[in-house]
Amino acid sequence: MSQTRKKTSSEGETKPQTSSVNKFLRGSKAESRKENNDLKTTDSQPSNWIQKTAPSETAKPLSSEMELRSSMEKYEQFLQKLGKKAVNKCLDLNNCGLTTADMKDMVALLPFLPDLEELDISWNDFVGGTLHSITQQMHLVSKLKILRLGSCRLTTDDVQALGEALEMIPELEELNLSWNSKVGGNLPLILQKFQKGSKIQMLKLVDCTLTSEDGTFLGQLLPMLQSLEVLDLSINRDIGGSLNSIAQGLKSTSNLKVLKLHSCGLSQKSVKILDAAFRYLAELRKLDLSCNKDLGGGFEDSSAQLVMLKHLQVLDLHQCSLTADDVMSLTETSVHLSALEVFNLSWNKCVGGNLKLLLETLKLSMSLRVLRLSSCSLVTEDVVLLASVIQMGHLAKLRKLDLSYNDSICDAGWTMFCQNVRFLKELIELDISLRPSNFRDCGQWFRHLLCAVIKLPQITEIGMKRWILPASQEEELECFDQDKKRSIHFDHGGFQ
Incomplete structure (x- = not known):
């Protein structure tokens, strides 16, 4: 099979392969049936696109087409077995219970998906320990924009192989490695290939057991990620110690729209550190600092820069042990957040008996769509x-x-x-x-x-x-x- 592809590639026959695969990935069964009918008549009536690209009728284009047709049929059967449908430029195998054999089948099909832009194999335990078989094929899917590997039980070898492969997909815009504990302590191995000018827009590292050293590295890397719009570091309780580095890096991410630091071991001091970075994040839409129980009291003398977040739509501070003074300070600031749509103060007992402190916010937040005050006494x-x-x-x-x-x-x-x-x-x-x-x-x-x-x-x-x-x-x-x-x-x- 590889020899046939090599021959046809050298003779200029790669275009028909790509075109045919694109048609299939659009997921239209009607087009697939028509395509199959056209292929059946190639001996006597070659299809129009073969006529345009082939210099003469030889056995090689036909052989290439037969090979491609067979591969696409296998691809369709593979998806049907997993209860999935073909979607244009997307291979979504999220939570499919992939086996080792399934992984081998998927890897064998990657060479026939050169225009693939999205690959999601999250929540499949058997990916762990086998990722190298995929990363070795990354050069064949160099147009990939979205790569999701959440909860795949990645090993240290997996994350190292991934780091070496990322430079082969320069168009990457989203990387999700959440719920993989081996990412922690190895983040530099994974992201070391990211260079200035990287197109990455979304980076999700939820519950990855990130270390303080990982946080420091990330802070140094952030200035390279000028296109970054979403950063989710939630449930990494040790990165609070490297928040200075992260906050310093955030000052260079002026396009950031979503920042999630849920349950990251933040303290009173953390509020002041972040407050210094907020003035540089004018485009921020969502800020999640929830479930940081030591945050209480941090807003009392801070949060002045929150008023700079004119486009902020979501502010989540649930379960932060806020004090009455925190709530008062937030009300001097939140009234200026005219775009605020979601305000979550749940599980902050101090709100009870003090809702009057939020009176101005409730009166002036004309865009408010969601208000959560659960378990506020x-x-x-x-x-x-x-x-x-x-x-x-x-x-x-x-x-x-x-x-x-x-x-x-x-x-x-x-x-x-x-x-x-x-x-x-x-x-x-x-x-x-x-x-x-x-x-x-x-x-x-x-x-x-x-x-x-x-x-x-x-x-x-x-x-x-x-x-x-x-x-x-x-x-x-x-x-x-x-x-x-x-x-x-x-x-x-x-x-x-």
């Missing part, structure tokens, strides 16, 4: 304040509101809230579920909720787990479900 006064803000129309664009796991709100507070929730005309999801350990009887506020829902044209999901309905209110809900044409799911997990 909210009290009745907080919900009454929220109801008044809603009534005044300040949260008119809100689509998702999460007030779950706030068990200290009395029936009067829920009544006030449910009477005013009808003003959230764009609301799709509402969650007022109780904690798993708590069950309570629904008060009369439930009738107000049903009345409000009638006036909410887009709502589809209401979470109210562990609220117990008496028989009379359960009948009301059943009648409501029968009478209304819209499908609204009350997620109660079974009333008791």
Whole structure:
């Protein structure tokens, strides 16, 4: 087979191969059938594109076409076996339970996919230890733009082979190595081939056991990645120690749009370090600093540069042990984030009894679509304040509101809230579920909720787990479900 390809390549027959493969990758079975019919008549009536490229009718073009046809049929059979369909320039084998034999079949097919732009073999355990068989073929898929190898149990040999192969795919725009522990301690081996002018736009290294040395290396590398738009280093708890280097490198990534440092061992000091970098990240759209429990108190004397993030749409600070002073400081800054659409403060107990500190943010964030205040120890006064803000129309664009796991709100507070929730005309999801350990009887506020829902044209999901309905209110809900044409799911997990 390789000898035939070599002969046809030297005689200028590579163009028909590429053209035919492109047709197949478009995933059209009709085109595939037509192509097969054309190939059957090559002895007497060669197809138009063969006539254009072949200098004369010889056995070699026919042999090449037969070989290509056979390979494409094998490719289609390979995908069908895995329950996948051909997609233009994309080979998606994510979570397919690939075996060692499947890996060999895939590698054998790579030479016939020269225009491949996306390869995803994430969540396949048997990739680990065999990646070298793929990387040896990287020069055949040099147009690759997206490479996803998340949770593949990569070995140290795998990551070294990958590092040597990356220079063969200069068009690479996305690299995902998340959930591979052997990446940790070996990051320089993988990314050492990245040079200034690299086209990489998305780099995901979630839960890779990155070391402080890896973080330092990454900080030095970031200035080379001028096209970088997404950087996700979440669940790497040791990189907090090298945050100075990372933050210094971030100053050179002016195109960055997404920065995720969820559960990275950040401290109070980390906020000040990052704050110095924010002024250089004017294009940032999403900032995730969640699940850094030592972050609390860090915003008290900092966050001044957050106001520079004029395009910020998502700010996630859930489970950061924020203090009341943190919340106050964020409210002097967040009111200037006019593009903010998602604000997550869940699992920060200090918000309870202090929602008034967020009053200006709630009033002035006209673009807010998602507000999450789950498990914030909210009290009745907080919900009454929220109801008044809603009534005044300040949260008119809100689509998702999460007030779950706030068990200290009395029936009067829920009544006030449910009477005013009808003003959230764009609301799709509402969650007022109780904690798993708590069950309570629904008060009369439930009738107000049903009345409000009638006036909410887009709502589809209401979470109210562990609220117990008496028989009379359960009948009301059943009648409501029968009478209304819209499908609204009350997620109660079974009333008791």
